[in-house]
Amino acid sequence: MENNWMPDVYSDVPVAYAVFDLIFAEDGKTVQDTKYVFANKIYCEMVGKTEEDLVGNSFRSIYEKVNPIWMTYCARACHEGKAIRDCIYAPEIDHWLDFTIMPLAQPGYVAYTFMNVDLDRARQMEMKRAYTTNDIILRISKILSGEEEYDVAMNHALRELSHVLHPDRLYILETDGKTVSNTFEWCAPGVTPEIDTLQNLDYAQYIGGWEKFLEHSTSVIIEDIEVLKADNPAGYEILERQGIERLIATPIYHGGRLIGYLCADNYEWDSRINTVAVFETVSYFIASKITNHQLMVELEHASRYDALTGLHNRNACIEKIDFLMQHSSSIGIVYADVNGLKEINDTRGHQAGDEALKRAAHLLAKCYGSENAYRMGGDEFLVLMPLVKELDFKASFRRLRELVGREQELSIALGSDWVADTTHLNEAICRTDQRMYGDKVEYYNRRGKQYENCHDIRSCRRILQYIHRYNIGRINISQCVGISQIREIA
Numbered sequence: 001m002e003n004n005w006m007p008d009v010y011s012d013v014p015v016a017y018a019v020f021d022l023i024f025a026e027d028g029k030t031v032q033d034t035k036y037v038f039a040n041k042i043y044c045e046m047v048g049k050t051e052e053d054l055v056g057n058s059f060r061s062i063y064e065k066v067n068p069i070w071m072t073y074c075a076r077a078c079h080e081g082k083a084i085r086d087c088i089y090a091p092e093i094d095h096w097l098d099f100t101i102m103p104l105a106q107p108g109y110v111a112y113t114f115m116n117v118d119l120d121r122a123r124q125m126e127m128k129r130a131y132t133t134n135d136i137i138l139r140i141s142k143i144l145s146g147e148e149e150y151d152v153a154m155n156h157a158l159r160e161l162s163h164v165l166h167p168d169r170l171y172i173l174e175t176d177g178k179t180v181s182n183t184f185e186w187c188a189p190g191v192t193p194e195i196d197t198l199q200n201l202d203y204a205q206y207i208g209g210w211e212k213f214l215e216h217s218t219s220v221i222i223e224d225i226e227v228l229k230a231d232n233p234a235g236y237e238i239l240e241r242q243g244i245e246r247l248i249a250t251p252i253y254h255g256g257r258l259i260g261y262l263c264a265d266n267y268e269w270d271s272r273i274n275t276v277a278v279f280e281t282v283s284y285f286i287a288s289k290i291t292n293h294q295l296m297v298e299l300e301h302a303s304r305y306d307a308l309t310g311l312h313n314r315n316a317c318i319e320k321i322d323f324l325m326q327h328s329s330s331i332g333i334v335y336a337d338v339n340g341l342k343e344i345n346d347t348r349g350h351q352a353g354d355e356a357l358k359r360a361a362h363l364l365a366k367c368y369g370s371e372n373a374y375r376m377g378g379d380e381f382l383v384l385m386p387l388v389k390e391l392d393f394k395a396s397f398r399r400l401r402e403l404v405g406r407e408q409e410l411s412i413a414l415g416s417d418w419v420a421d422t423t424h425l426n427e428a429i430c431r432t433d434q435r436m437y438g439d440k441v442e443y444y445n446r447r448g449k450q451y452e453n454c455h456d457i458r459s460c461r462r463i464l465q466y467i468h469r470y471n472i473g474r475i476n477i478s479q480c481v482g483i484s485q486i487r488e489i490a
Contacts, residue, residue, distance in 0.1 A: 016043035018112045019104070022074055023058065025226045030245050031075040032224040034059045037109065046114075065091035068223050068246075069269030077101040077110050133274040136164055137281045144285040150293045151184075154286070158186035161282065165275065167267035168243070169194065172252075172286065174260040175203050183260075194242055205234035207261065210249060219276050220249040220261070250279040252287045262286055306375040308354060309361035317374040320384055321429075324422040332393030332418045333428055334383035334400070335436040336364060339411035339443050341379040359410050367400045382429070390418045413440035 020034040036054040044051055053062065060066060073084045084101045099114035143157045158170045171185040171194075182198035209232025213220040222228065223246045228236040239247070244265045252260040262283045269275060304316040312320075324331065338360050345353040357379065364373040364381055374382045385393060397416045404412045415435030419428045 016040070016046050016112075016114050018043045018054075020059070020074065020110050020112060022078055022108050022110060024108075025224045027226075027245070029075065029079065030224045030226075031071045031078070032226065033071070034074060034110075067091060067269075068221060071223055072246075072269060073101050074110055077103045078108065130274070132272055133277055136161075136273060136278055140278075140282050141285050144282075144289050150289070154184045154289065155186065157282070157286070158184060161264075161278070162186050162188070164270070164273060164278065165264050165267040167264040169263075169265040171195070171198075171263050171265075172260060173198075173207065173249075173263060174252075174290065175207070175258065177258070178203055180206050180260075192242075198238075201238075202234075205232075206238060207235060207249075208232065209235050210261075214251065218280055219251070220247070221276075222247050222249075248275065248279060250276075250283045252283045252290070254287050254291045259287065259290065306361075309358050309375050311361050311365065311370060311381070312374045314374065314376050317376060317382060317384070320374075321425060324384065324386060325425050328421050328423055329386050330388060330390070330418070330420050331422050331425065331428070332383070332385040332388045332390075332396070333416060333425075333432045334364070334368070334381075334385075334397065335415045335429075335432040336360060336381040336383070337413045337436055337440060338379040339413055339440060356410055359407070360412055363400065363403050363407075363412070367396050367403065386422065388418075390420075393418050411443060413437070413443055415439055 017038075017040045018036060019038040021037050022031050023033040023035060024030065025032045035058050036056065039049075039051055039054045044054065047054075049062070059070075067088055067090060069086075069088060070090075073086065077084045081103050083103075085099070087096060087098050089095075090097050097114040099112065102111045102113075103109075104111055140157050140160050143160060144153055146153060148156060154172070158172070162170050167188065168191045169185065169187050172183050173180050174183045175181075179200045180198075180203045181200055182195045185193055185195040187193050209228055210220045212231070213222070225236060225239045225244055225246065228239070242265070246267070247263060247265050248267060249261040249263040251258055252262060262279055264279075267275075304312060306313045338356055341353055341356060344356055357375075360381060361373065361375065364383055368383045368385050372383055372385045374384070376382050385396075388396075393416075397414075401414060404410070404414065413436050415432045415438070417428045417432040417435070419425065
Protein backbone atom coordinates (compact mmCIF):
# COMPACT_ATOMS: atom_id res chain seq x y z
CA MET A 1 0.00 0.00 0.00
CA GLU A 2 1.27 3.46 -0.89
CA ASN A 3 1.64 5.96 1.94
CA ASN A 4 -0.63 8.53 0.22
CA TRP A 5 -2.59 8.79 3.43
CA MET A 6 0.45 9.75 5.52
CA PRO A 7 1.84 13.19 4.64
CA ASP A 8 4.68 14.38 6.83
CA VAL A 9 2.47 17.02 8.38
CA TYR A 10 0.44 14.31 10.12
CA SER A 11 3.41 13.40 12.22
CA ASP A 12 3.67 16.86 13.77
CA VAL A 13 0.16 18.29 13.95
CA PRO A 14 -1.15 18.66 17.55
CA VAL A 15 -3.94 16.16 16.94
CA ALA A 16 -3.79 12.45 17.73
CA TYR A 17 -3.85 10.64 14.40
CA ALA A 18 -3.62 6.93 13.57
CA VAL A 19 -4.37 4.63 10.65
CA PHE A 20 -5.76 1.13 11.07
CA ASP A 21 -6.02 -1.92 8.84
CA LEU A 22 -9.39 -3.53 9.65
CA ILE A 23 -9.46 -7.26 10.42
CA PHE A 24 -12.82 -8.67 9.32
CA ALA A 25 -14.63 -11.82 10.41
CA GLU A 26 -15.49 -14.51 7.88
CA ASP A 27 -18.73 -12.73 6.99
CA GLY A 28 -16.71 -9.80 5.59
CA LYS A 29 -18.88 -7.33 7.51
CA THR A 30 -18.03 -7.61 11.19
CA VAL A 31 -14.75 -6.05 12.36
CA GLN A 32 -13.25 -8.29 15.03
CA ASP A 33 -9.96 -6.38 15.45
CA THR A 34 -7.77 -3.67 13.90
CA LYS A 35 -4.01 -3.43 13.21
CA TYR A 36 -1.97 -0.26 13.64
CA VAL A 37 -0.42 0.95 10.36
CA PHE A 38 0.58 4.42 11.52
CA ALA A 39 0.41 6.48 14.71
CA ASN A 40 1.75 10.04 15.00
CA LYS A 41 3.70 11.48 17.90
CA ILE A 42 0.72 13.09 19.63
CA TYR A 43 -1.26 9.86 19.43
CA CYS A 44 1.59 7.90 21.02
CA GLU A 45 1.95 10.44 23.83
CA MET A 46 -1.77 10.49 24.60
CA VAL A 47 -2.08 6.70 24.79
CA GLY A 48 1.24 6.29 26.60
CA LYS A 49 2.83 4.04 23.96
CA THR A 50 5.73 4.25 21.53
CA GLU A 51 5.37 3.93 17.77
CA GLU A 52 7.19 0.58 18.02
CA ASP A 53 4.62 -0.61 20.58
CA LEU A 54 1.78 0.13 18.20
CA VAL A 55 2.60 -0.20 14.51
CA GLY A 56 2.21 -3.73 13.22
CA ASN A 57 0.27 -4.91 16.27
CA SER A 58 -3.45 -5.45 16.71
CA PHE A 59 -5.59 -3.22 18.91
CA ARG A 60 -6.84 -6.07 21.14
CA SER A 61 -3.32 -7.42 21.67
CA ILE A 62 -2.25 -4.08 23.15
CA TYR A 63 -5.27 -3.20 25.28
CA GLU A 64 -7.02 -5.56 27.71
CA LYS A 65 -10.08 -3.34 28.02
CA VAL A 66 -11.80 -2.20 24.81
CA ASN A 67 -15.10 -0.38 24.39
CA PRO A 68 -17.00 -2.77 22.07
CA ILE A 69 -18.54 0.10 20.14
CA TRP A 70 -15.09 0.91 18.74
CA MET A 71 -15.13 -2.07 16.35
CA THR A 72 -18.73 -1.35 15.38
CA TYR A 73 -17.85 2.25 14.46
CA CYS A 74 -14.86 1.10 12.38
CA ALA A 75 -17.10 -1.29 10.43
CA ARG A 76 -19.72 1.42 9.84
CA ALA A 77 -17.16 3.94 8.60
CA CYS A 78 -15.75 1.40 6.16
CA HIS A 79 -19.06 0.02 4.82
CA GLU A 80 -20.99 3.31 4.77
CA GLY A 81 -18.10 5.34 3.37
CA LYS A 82 -18.58 8.25 5.75
CA ALA A 83 -16.99 9.69 8.86
CA ILE A 84 -18.29 8.57 12.27
CA ARG A 85 -18.12 11.12 15.09
CA ASP A 86 -18.91 10.57 18.76
CA CYS A 87 -17.75 11.10 22.29
CA ILE A 88 -17.15 7.90 24.26
CA TYR A 89 -15.32 6.65 27.31
CA ALA A 90 -12.17 4.72 26.34
CA PRO A 91 -11.33 2.20 29.10
CA GLU A 92 -7.99 1.39 27.45
CA ILE A 93 -6.67 4.84 28.39
CA ASP A 94 -9.25 5.81 31.05
CA HIS A 95 -10.40 8.99 29.26
CA TRP A 96 -13.41 10.44 27.55
CA LEU A 97 -12.58 11.12 23.89
CA ASP A 98 -14.02 13.29 21.14
CA PHE A 99 -13.13 11.25 18.09
CA THR A 100 -13.64 10.84 14.35
CA ILE A 101 -13.21 7.66 12.32
CA MET A 102 -12.79 8.28 8.57
CA PRO A 103 -12.78 5.74 5.73
CA LEU A 104 -9.70 5.97 3.49
CA ALA A 105 -9.37 5.51 -0.25
CA GLN A 106 -7.55 2.24 0.35
CA PRO A 107 -10.30 -0.39 1.00
CA GLY A 108 -10.30 -1.78 4.52
CA TYR A 109 -8.37 1.13 6.06
CA VAL A 110 -9.63 3.87 8.37
CA ALA A 111 -8.03 6.94 9.92
CA TYR A 112 -8.69 7.84 13.55
CA THR A 113 -8.31 11.22 15.25
CA PHE A 114 -9.24 12.14 18.80
CA MET A 115 -8.89 14.71 21.56
CA ASN A 116 -9.19 14.24 25.30
CA VAL A 117 -12.25 15.82 26.80
CA ASP A 118 -11.38 18.28 29.55
CA LEU A 119 -11.98 17.14 33.14
CA ASP A 120 -15.05 19.28 33.83
CA ARG A 121 -16.76 18.19 30.65
CA ALA A 122 -15.86 14.56 31.32
CA ARG A 123 -17.45 14.79 34.75
CA GLN A 124 -20.55 16.37 33.27
CA MET A 125 -20.79 13.67 30.64
CA GLU A 126 -20.27 10.90 33.20
CA MET A 127 -22.98 12.42 35.42
CA LYS A 128 -25.33 12.66 32.44
CA ARG A 129 -24.48 9.08 31.48
CA ALA A 130 -25.16 7.88 35.02
CA TYR A 131 -28.41 9.86 35.20
CA THR A 132 -29.62 8.46 31.87
CA THR A 133 -28.65 4.93 32.88
CA ASN A 134 -30.41 5.20 36.24
CA ASP A 135 -33.50 6.68 34.60
CA ILE A 136 -33.76 3.71 32.26
CA ILE A 137 -33.28 1.25 35.14
CA LEU A 138 -35.92 3.04 37.22
CA ARG A 139 -38.49 2.94 34.41
CA ILE A 140 -38.01 -0.78 33.82
CA SER A 141 -37.92 -1.66 37.53
CA LYS A 142 -41.27 0.11 38.00
CA ILE A 143 -42.73 -2.01 35.24
CA LEU A 144 -41.43 -5.26 36.74
CA SER A 145 -42.51 -4.40 40.28
CA GLY A 146 -45.89 -2.98 39.26
CA GLU A 147 -49.35 -4.52 39.22
CA GLU A 148 -49.39 -5.78 35.64
CA GLU A 149 -49.91 -9.49 35.07
CA TYR A 150 -46.72 -11.54 34.87
CA ASP A 151 -46.65 -12.06 31.10
CA VAL A 152 -47.74 -8.47 30.40
CA ALA A 153 -45.07 -6.99 32.68
CA MET A 154 -42.24 -9.09 31.22
CA ASN A 155 -43.14 -8.21 27.64
CA HIS A 156 -43.58 -4.54 28.63
CA ALA A 157 -40.09 -4.47 30.18
CA LEU A 158 -38.50 -5.92 27.04
CA ARG A 159 -40.33 -3.41 24.87
CA GLU A 160 -39.09 -0.54 27.05
CA LEU A 161 -35.52 -1.87 26.92
CA SER A 162 -35.69 -2.10 23.12
CA HIS A 163 -36.09 1.71 22.94
CA VAL A 164 -32.62 2.01 24.45
CA LEU A 165 -30.63 -0.68 22.64
CA HIS A 166 -32.43 -0.82 19.27
CA PRO A 167 -31.64 -4.54 18.86
CA ASP A 168 -33.00 -7.01 16.35
CA ARG A 169 -34.27 -9.15 19.19
CA LEU A 170 -34.52 -8.98 22.99
CA TYR A 171 -35.33 -12.15 24.88
CA ILE A 172 -35.16 -14.09 28.11
CA LEU A 173 -33.74 -17.59 28.30
CA GLU A 174 -34.61 -19.74 31.31
CA THR A 175 -32.72 -22.87 32.31
CA ASP A 176 -32.75 -25.64 34.87
CA GLY A 177 -29.11 -26.46 34.14
CA LYS A 178 -30.03 -29.26 31.73
CA THR A 179 -32.27 -27.57 29.17
CA VAL A 180 -32.82 -23.99 28.11
CA SER A 181 -35.96 -22.35 26.69
CA ASN A 182 -36.85 -18.93 25.31
CA THR A 183 -39.74 -17.73 27.51
CA PHE A 184 -40.17 -14.08 26.47
CA GLU A 185 -39.22 -12.23 23.29
CA TRP A 186 -39.36 -8.82 21.63
CA CYS A 187 -38.54 -8.49 17.93
CA ALA A 188 -37.88 -5.46 15.78
CA PRO A 189 -40.11 -5.00 12.72
CA GLY A 190 -39.17 -7.48 10.01
CA VAL A 191 -37.24 -9.78 12.37
CA THR A 192 -38.49 -13.36 12.51
CA PRO A 193 -39.49 -14.49 16.03
CA GLU A 194 -37.51 -17.43 17.38
CA ILE A 195 -39.36 -18.18 20.61
CA ASP A 196 -41.16 -21.25 19.22
CA THR A 197 -37.94 -22.83 17.92
CA LEU A 198 -35.85 -22.20 21.04
CA GLN A 199 -37.55 -24.61 23.42
CA ASN A 200 -36.06 -27.39 25.55
CA LEU A 201 -32.63 -27.08 23.96
CA ASP A 202 -29.64 -28.84 25.44
CA TYR A 203 -28.00 -26.38 27.83
CA ALA A 204 -24.43 -27.54 27.25
CA GLN A 205 -24.74 -27.40 23.47
CA TYR A 206 -26.61 -24.10 23.18
CA ILE A 207 -25.24 -21.79 25.87
CA GLY A 208 -22.76 -23.88 27.84
CA GLY A 209 -19.94 -22.20 25.90
CA TRP A 210 -21.00 -18.82 27.28
CA GLU A 211 -19.67 -19.70 30.72
CA LYS A 212 -16.05 -19.01 29.70
CA PHE A 213 -16.99 -15.37 29.00
CA LEU A 214 -18.12 -15.00 32.63
CA GLU A 215 -14.70 -15.96 34.01
CA HIS A 216 -13.45 -12.40 33.50
CA SER A 217 -16.69 -10.47 33.05
CA THR A 218 -20.11 -10.11 34.66
CA SER A 219 -21.85 -10.40 31.27
CA VAL A 220 -21.39 -12.34 28.06
CA ILE A 221 -20.39 -9.81 25.39
CA ILE A 222 -19.73 -11.35 21.99
CA GLU A 223 -18.87 -8.79 19.34
CA ASP A 224 -18.45 -11.49 16.73
CA ILE A 225 -20.08 -14.91 17.06
CA GLU A 226 -17.24 -16.42 15.03
CA VAL A 227 -15.39 -16.80 18.34
CA LEU A 228 -17.90 -19.55 19.24
CA LYS A 229 -17.38 -21.58 16.10
CA ALA A 230 -14.52 -23.72 17.37
CA ASP A 231 -15.51 -24.34 21.00
CA ASN A 232 -19.31 -24.26 20.74
CA PRO A 233 -20.31 -25.30 17.19
CA ALA A 234 -23.92 -26.18 18.12
CA GLY A 235 -24.49 -22.81 19.76
CA TYR A 236 -22.74 -21.05 16.89
CA GLU A 237 -24.96 -22.80 14.32
CA ILE A 238 -28.14 -21.73 16.11
CA LEU A 239 -26.98 -18.11 16.39
CA GLU A 240 -25.70 -18.00 12.81
CA ARG A 241 -29.03 -19.38 11.52
CA GLN A 242 -30.83 -16.53 13.25
CA GLY A 243 -28.62 -13.92 11.56
CA ILE A 244 -26.99 -12.94 14.85
CA GLU A 245 -23.66 -11.18 14.45
CA ARG A 246 -23.14 -9.96 18.00
CA LEU A 247 -24.95 -10.30 21.29
CA ILE A 248 -24.93 -9.40 24.94
CA ALA A 249 -26.26 -11.84 27.51
CA THR A 250 -26.42 -11.06 31.21
CA PRO A 251 -26.91 -13.98 33.60
CA ILE A 252 -30.00 -14.14 35.81
CA TYR A 253 -29.35 -15.62 39.24
CA HIS A 254 -31.53 -16.74 42.13
CA GLY A 255 -29.90 -17.73 45.37
CA GLY A 256 -26.54 -17.97 43.62
CA ARG A 257 -27.95 -20.40 41.05
CA LEU A 258 -28.05 -19.55 37.34
CA ILE A 259 -31.68 -19.60 36.15
CA GLY A 260 -31.36 -17.83 32.81
CA TYR A 261 -30.03 -15.00 30.66
CA LEU A 262 -31.29 -11.62 29.49
CA CYS A 263 -30.11 -11.33 25.89
CA ALA A 264 -29.98 -8.82 23.02
CA ASP A 265 -29.04 -9.63 19.41
CA ASN A 266 -27.38 -7.15 17.05
CA TYR A 267 -27.86 -4.29 19.50
CA GLU A 268 -26.44 -0.78 19.20
CA TRP A 269 -23.89 0.51 21.70
CA ASP A 270 -24.77 3.97 23.00
CA SER A 271 -22.05 5.88 24.80
CA ARG A 272 -24.74 7.92 26.56
CA ILE A 273 -25.72 4.94 28.71
CA ASN A 274 -23.96 2.17 30.57
CA THR A 275 -25.43 -0.76 28.68
CA VAL A 276 -23.89 -3.44 30.88
CA ALA A 277 -25.11 -1.70 34.05
CA VAL A 278 -28.64 -1.51 32.61
CA PHE A 279 -28.62 -5.18 31.69
CA GLU A 280 -27.19 -6.40 34.99
CA THR A 281 -29.57 -4.32 37.12
CA VAL A 282 -32.62 -5.19 35.05
CA SER A 283 -31.63 -8.87 35.24
CA TYR A 284 -31.90 -8.62 39.05
CA PHE A 285 -35.50 -7.41 38.81
CA ILE A 286 -36.27 -10.05 36.19
CA ALA A 287 -34.87 -12.74 38.52
CA SER A 288 -37.14 -11.52 41.29
CA LYS A 289 -40.13 -11.49 38.93
CA ILE A 290 -39.44 -15.02 37.67
CA THR A 291 -38.90 -16.54 41.12
CA ASN A 292 -41.97 -14.84 42.63
CA HIS A 293 -44.06 -16.08 39.72
CA GLN A 294 -42.71 -19.61 40.08
CA LEU A 295 -43.50 -19.52 43.80
CA MET A 296 -47.08 -18.45 43.11
CA VAL A 297 -47.43 -21.20 40.50
CA GLU A 298 -46.11 -23.77 42.98
CA LEU A 299 -48.48 -22.54 45.71
CA GLU A 300 -51.42 -22.60 43.31
CA HIS A 301 -50.45 -26.12 42.23
CA ALA A 302 -50.11 -27.28 45.84
CA SER A 303 -53.56 -25.89 46.67
CA ARG A 304 -55.21 -27.82 43.84
CA TYR A 305 -53.17 -31.00 43.37
CA ASP A 306 -52.36 -33.99 45.54
CA ALA A 307 -48.62 -34.28 46.07
CA LEU A 308 -48.56 -38.08 46.18
CA THR A 309 -50.71 -39.06 43.21
CA GLY A 310 -50.60 -35.92 41.06
CA LEU A 311 -54.40 -35.89 40.80
CA HIS A 312 -56.57 -32.92 41.68
CA ASN A 313 -57.25 -32.64 45.41
CA ARG A 314 -60.38 -32.04 47.53
CA ASN A 315 -60.17 -28.24 47.12
CA ALA A 316 -60.22 -28.57 43.35
CA CYS A 317 -63.07 -31.08 43.59
CA ILE A 318 -65.24 -28.74 45.66
CA GLU A 319 -64.66 -25.93 43.11
CA LYS A 320 -65.59 -28.31 40.30
CA ILE A 321 -68.76 -29.44 42.05
CA ASP A 322 -69.82 -25.82 42.61
CA PHE A 323 -69.27 -25.09 38.93
CA LEU A 324 -71.09 -28.19 37.67
CA MET A 325 -74.16 -27.54 39.84
CA GLN A 326 -74.51 -24.12 38.20
CA HIS A 327 -74.18 -25.45 34.64
CA SER A 328 -76.57 -28.23 33.76
CA SER A 329 -75.10 -31.19 31.89
CA SER A 330 -74.93 -34.96 32.03
CA ILE A 331 -72.28 -36.45 34.26
CA GLY A 332 -70.80 -39.80 35.21
CA ILE A 333 -69.55 -40.31 38.79
CA VAL A 334 -67.20 -42.90 40.22
CA TYR A 335 -66.31 -43.29 43.88
CA ALA A 336 -63.25 -45.44 44.62
CA ASP A 337 -61.66 -46.59 47.87
CA VAL A 338 -58.49 -48.69 48.20
CA ASN A 339 -59.34 -51.82 50.16
CA GLY A 340 -57.17 -52.82 53.09
CA LEU A 341 -54.89 -49.78 53.01
CA LYS A 342 -54.35 -49.89 56.77
CA GLU A 343 -53.36 -53.55 56.52
CA ILE A 344 -50.90 -52.74 53.71
CA ASN A 345 -49.35 -49.96 55.79
CA ASP A 346 -49.13 -52.15 58.89
CA THR A 347 -47.72 -55.27 57.22
CA ARG A 348 -45.75 -53.97 54.23
CA GLY A 349 -44.94 -50.41 55.24
CA HIS A 350 -46.21 -46.97 54.30
CA GLN A 351 -44.16 -46.90 51.11
CA ALA A 352 -46.16 -49.89 49.87
CA GLY A 353 -49.35 -48.08 50.92
CA ASP A 354 -48.27 -45.01 48.92
CA GLU A 355 -47.56 -47.19 45.90
CA ALA A 356 -51.06 -48.69 46.19
CA LEU A 357 -52.60 -45.20 46.20
CA LYS A 358 -50.52 -44.13 43.20
CA ARG A 359 -51.51 -47.29 41.33
CA ALA A 360 -55.19 -46.62 42.04
CA ALA A 361 -54.79 -43.04 40.79
CA HIS A 362 -53.10 -44.33 37.64
CA LEU A 363 -56.00 -46.69 36.84
CA LEU A 364 -58.59 -43.93 37.32
CA ALA A 365 -56.60 -41.50 35.16
CA LYS A 366 -56.19 -44.17 32.49
CA CYS A 367 -59.94 -44.70 32.22
CA TYR A 368 -61.22 -41.18 32.76
CA GLY A 369 -58.28 -38.79 32.29
CA SER A 370 -56.32 -37.20 35.10
CA GLU A 371 -58.28 -33.97 34.66
CA ASN A 372 -61.46 -35.74 35.82
CA ALA A 373 -60.03 -37.66 38.80
CA TYR A 374 -59.67 -36.35 42.37
CA ARG A 375 -58.07 -37.69 45.52
CA MET A 376 -60.48 -36.77 48.26
CA GLY A 377 -58.10 -37.72 51.04
CA GLY A 378 -56.74 -40.92 52.60
CA ASP A 379 -57.76 -43.90 50.45
CA GLU A 380 -60.73 -42.24 48.72
CA PHE A 381 -61.01 -41.04 45.12
CA LEU A 382 -63.80 -39.38 43.15
CA VAL A 383 -64.25 -39.16 39.37
CA LEU A 384 -66.45 -36.45 37.84
CA MET A 385 -66.85 -36.92 34.09
CA PRO A 386 -69.18 -34.25 32.62
CA LEU A 387 -70.80 -34.30 29.19
CA VAL A 388 -70.53 -38.06 28.84
CA LYS A 389 -73.24 -40.27 27.36
CA GLU A 390 -74.70 -42.90 29.69
CA LEU A 391 -73.69 -45.86 27.52
CA ASP A 392 -70.15 -44.53 27.08
CA PHE A 393 -69.82 -43.99 30.83
CA LYS A 394 -71.07 -47.48 31.67
CA ALA A 395 -68.57 -48.92 29.17
CA SER A 396 -65.72 -47.00 30.79
CA PHE A 397 -66.80 -48.22 34.24
CA ARG A 398 -66.77 -51.84 33.05
CA ARG A 399 -63.27 -51.28 31.69
CA LEU A 400 -62.20 -49.88 35.05
CA ARG A 401 -63.52 -52.96 36.84
CA GLU A 402 -61.65 -55.18 34.39
CA LEU A 403 -58.38 -53.31 34.99
CA VAL A 404 -58.84 -53.43 38.76
CA GLY A 405 -59.64 -57.14 38.57
CA ARG A 406 -56.30 -57.83 36.88
CA GLU A 407 -54.36 -56.30 39.74
CA GLN A 408 -52.52 -58.86 41.84
CA GLU A 409 -51.71 -56.80 44.92
CA LEU A 410 -54.38 -54.09 44.74
CA SER A 411 -58.10 -54.15 45.49
CA ILE A 412 -60.38 -51.15 44.98
CA ALA A 413 -64.00 -50.77 46.07
CA LEU A 414 -66.00 -49.01 43.35
CA GLY A 415 -69.36 -47.31 42.98
CA SER A 416 -70.79 -45.40 40.03
CA ASP A 417 -73.77 -43.36 38.94
CA TRP A 418 -74.83 -41.35 35.91
CA VAL A 419 -77.30 -38.47 35.89
CA ALA A 420 -78.62 -36.37 33.04
CA ASP A 421 -78.63 -33.12 35.03
CA THR A 422 -75.82 -31.90 37.29
CA THR A 423 -78.25 -29.82 39.31
CA HIS A 424 -78.89 -33.11 41.12
CA LEU A 425 -75.17 -33.83 41.49
CA ASN A 426 -75.25 -33.83 45.29
CA GLU A 427 -77.72 -36.72 45.54
CA ALA A 428 -75.81 -38.62 42.84
CA ILE A 429 -72.52 -38.31 44.75
CA CYS A 430 -74.19 -39.67 47.89
CA ARG A 431 -75.64 -42.63 45.97
CA THR A 432 -72.27 -43.35 44.37
CA ASP A 433 -70.56 -43.25 47.74
CA GLN A 434 -73.00 -45.78 49.18
CA ARG A 435 -72.61 -48.12 46.21
CA MET A 436 -68.86 -48.02 46.72
CA TYR A 437 -69.32 -48.99 50.36
CA GLY A 438 -71.57 -51.83 49.31
CA ASP A 439 -68.76 -53.05 47.06
CA LYS A 440 -66.33 -52.75 49.97
CA VAL A 441 -68.56 -54.89 52.21
CA GLU A 442 -68.64 -57.59 49.54
CA TYR A 443 -64.83 -57.53 49.44
CA TYR A 444 -64.57 -58.10 53.17
CA ASN A 445 -67.27 -60.76 53.10
CA ARG A 446 -65.32 -62.67 50.45
CA ARG A 447 -62.29 -62.56 52.72
CA GLY A 448 -64.34 -63.79 55.68
CA LYS A 449 -63.83 -60.57 57.62
CA GLN A 450 -66.49 -58.40 59.17
CA TYR A 451 -66.68 -54.88 57.84
CA GLU A 452 -66.46 -52.69 60.92
CA ASN A 453 -69.41 -50.47 61.78
CA CYS A 454 -67.02 -47.57 62.20
CA HIS A 455 -66.76 -47.46 58.43
CA ASP A 456 -70.51 -47.07 58.20
CA ILE A 457 -70.39 -44.27 60.74
CA ARG A 458 -67.68 -42.55 58.73
CA SER A 459 -69.78 -42.92 55.61
CA CYS A 460 -72.83 -41.51 57.36
CA ARG A 461 -70.85 -38.51 58.57
CA ARG A 462 -69.60 -37.82 55.06
CA ILE A 463 -73.16 -37.98 53.74
CA LEU A 464 -74.27 -35.53 56.40
CA GLN A 465 -71.46 -33.19 55.29
CA TYR A 466 -72.73 -33.31 51.71
CA ILE A 467 -76.30 -32.73 52.90
CA HIS A 468 -75.25 -29.74 54.96
CA ARG A 469 -73.12 -28.26 52.17
CA TYR A 470 -75.65 -28.63 49.37
CA ASN A 471 -78.85 -28.09 51.36
CA ILE A 472 -80.52 -31.41 50.54
CA GLY A 473 -84.01 -31.40 52.02
CA ARG A 474 -84.89 -35.06 51.76
CA ILE A 475 -82.82 -38.16 50.98
CA ASN A 476 -83.23 -41.92 51.41
CA ILE A 477 -80.04 -43.95 51.57
CA SER A 478 -79.59 -47.60 52.54
CA GLN A 479 -76.57 -48.51 54.60
CA CYS A 480 -74.82 -51.82 54.04
CA VAL A 481 -74.07 -52.79 57.61
CA GLY A 482 -75.06 -51.50 61.00
CA ILE A 483 -77.39 -48.70 59.85
CA SER A 484 -80.50 -49.71 57.99
CA GLN A 485 -81.78 -46.40 56.67
CA ILE A 486 -81.55 -42.66 56.88
CA ARG A 487 -84.83 -40.86 56.26
CA GLU A 488 -85.96 -37.26 56.00
CA ILE A 489 -82.82 -35.52 57.07
CA ALA A 490 -83.51 -31.79 56.95
